[in-house]
Amino acid sequence: MIAEGVKAPAFSLPDASGRMISLSDCIGQKVLVIFYPGDDTPVCTAQLCDYRNNVLEFTRRGIAVLGISGDSVESHRLFAEKHELPFTLLSDSDKRVAKAFDALGFLGMSQRAYVLVDETGVVLLAYSDFLPVTYQPMKDLLARIDAAS
Known part of the structure; x- marks a missing residue:
């Protein structure tokens, strides 16, 4: 995982509608930033639906959520619509x-990894789950x- 305390790498990726989103936009x-293996897989679906159900906890903390996987823009669109995900999914094909x-x-x-980036773009927290079958x-x-x- 990326080291804590370093500047997060800049990136721009398409969201579920094809619009380019950059980390600098935030x-x-x-x-x-939540990296996950794939849309509509059992564990990823449970994970992102858990976060959807508790999205106000992120909002209360002033945190925007970006989910990133290698799935296509169209896959993200269908996945987000099917599960009513309120946060942005980005395609890192x-x-x-x-x-x-x-x-x-x-x-x-x-x-399945998590990176918390502060208001200036510095990594505050970075870790991954040991087993890919848990979140x-x-x-x-x-x-x-x-x-x-």
Whole structure:
């Protein structure tokens, strides 16, 4: 994983509508970048729906959420619509952003990883789940975020 305390790598990726979103668009607020293996897979769906159900916890902390996987823009659009996800999903089809954040797994898929970036673009928190078949439950994720902020 990327080291804490360093400047987060700049990136621009298409969202579920094809609009380009850059990390620099979020300067001035905290951003939680969530790398995940794939849309509509059992664990990723449970993870992102858990975060959807508790999205106000991110809002209360002034945190924007960006989900990133290697899936296509169209896959993200269908996934976000199907599960009514209230946060932005970004398509990293060439996996360059996952590589830049050192969040690529050994099989070439995104790890299930979390990077909290502060208002100035510095990484406050960076870690990945040890097993790809589990995810960080909301209460544990928030505890880590609160400890890092």
